[in-house]
Amino acid sequence: MQEAITNMAQTSKIGLQVERLRAGYGKKEILRGLSLKVGQGEIVALIGPNGAGKSTLLKVIAGLLRPWEGSVWLDGTEITALPVHQRVQKGLAYFIQGGEVFPSLTVRENLEMGALMFPKAKRQEAIEGVLSLFPALKENWHRRAGLLSGGQRQALALGMVLLKRPKVLLLDEPSAGLAPKLAHEILAKVRELNEHLGITVLLVEQRVREALQVAHRAVALVNGTFAAETNEPASWLVEGALDAFFFGRMERAAAS
Numbered sequence: 001m002q003e004a005i006t007n008m009a010q011t012s013k014i015g016l017q018v019e020r021l022r023a024g025y026g027k028k029e030i031l032r033g034l035s036l037k038v039g040q041g042e043i044v045a046l047i048g049p050n051g052a053g054k055s056t057l058l059k060v061i062a063g064l065l066r067p068w069e070g071s072v073w074l075d076g077t078e079i080t081a082l083p084v085h086q087r088v089q090k091g092l093a094y095f096i097q098g099g100e101v102f103p104s105l106t107v108r109e110n111l112e113m114g115a116l117m118f119p120k121a122k123r124q125e126a127i128e129g130v131l132s133l134f135p136a137l138k139e140n141w142h143r144r145a146g147l148l149s150g151g152q153r154q155a156l157a158l159g160m161v162l163l164k165r166p167k168v169l170l171l172d173e174p175s176a177g178l179a180p181k182l183a184h185e186i187l188a189k190v191r192e193l194n195e196h197l198g199i200t201v202l203l204v205e206q207r208v209r210e211a212l213q214v215a216h217r218a219v220a221l222v223n224g225t226f227a228a229e230t231n232e233p234a235s236w237l238v239e240g241a242l243d244a245f246f247f248g249r250m251e252r253a254a255a256s
């Protein structure tokens with residue numbers, strides 16, 4: 001019920017917004033005037049075929065690619081012109097497609113590197129926070145990241161992103177390359193982060209079914225244009241009955 005109340009309260013505030021975004025590479029236009037809002041504490045799944053522009057959209061939001069036109073907003077503040085590190089300071093984190101770890105460093109060293117942005121006294125606490133989310137990382141504490149399994153590596157990469165305690169998380173295919181069970185686990189973890197820490201998530205996934213199960217809303221991106229948008233009810237049914245607030249919008253799904 002706690003989560004349901006939180007989610008209800010979040011609908012009025014916008015965590016992330018893009019407005020009439022146009023962007024591309026060289027002269028090739030990829031994003032053709034996109035507008036999107038992600039409410040604070042909301043998970044929005046962004047789905048679409050290969051080459052649709054999903055990663056491009058995340059790159060623009062993260063600040064790695066300058067848009068030609070349009071604007072990007074974080075918690076009501078325009079960040080279109082800010083460099084990447086200032087977006088990070090404002091609470092934006094980006095899980096890049098493929099994940100990012102230092103393969104020659106151990107799990108412990110990776111997390112210590114990731115925690116360098118904190119004052120010394122706070123680093124351990126930040127690492128402990130990640131370990132409480134991913135206790136399995138402790139089992140490979142002294143293992144080089146390059147020797148981890150796909151799932152372990154992905155968990156470490158996500159842990160590295162979460163070290164920064166983001167308010168808004170951009171996830172580019174966090175389940176890519178994982179066996180179905182591990183993919184399911186990592187997406188369940190995303191949902192847990194959202195529910196327990198209130199993190200706002202824009203989730204790019206090609207595992208459409210799984211993404212729709214964890215997302216509150218879904219948007220389909222085709223050819224740099226939003227083709228469809230839906231409030232996906234199945235996730236609420238799977239998650240259980242914590243969301244009576246939403247039953248009004250779930251009638252069809254509940255009946256099936």
Ligand SMILES: Nc1ncnc2c1ncn2[C@@H]1O[C@H](COP(=O)(O)OP(=O)(O)OP(=O)(O)O)[C@@H](O)[C@H]1O
Nearest residue numbers: 025030048049050051052053054055056057097206
């Ligand atoms: N650095 C780049 N330079 C030039 N073109 C690029 C670059 N990155 C991506 N593209 C092109 O932009 C288009 C959109 O790519 P993008 O990576 O955003 O797609 P995507 O929806 O994330 O696809 P996928 O599902 O395969 O990850 C594609 O046609 C791609 O070839």
Ligand SMILES: [Mg+2]
Nearest residue numbers: 054055056097
């Ligand atoms: Mg991509």
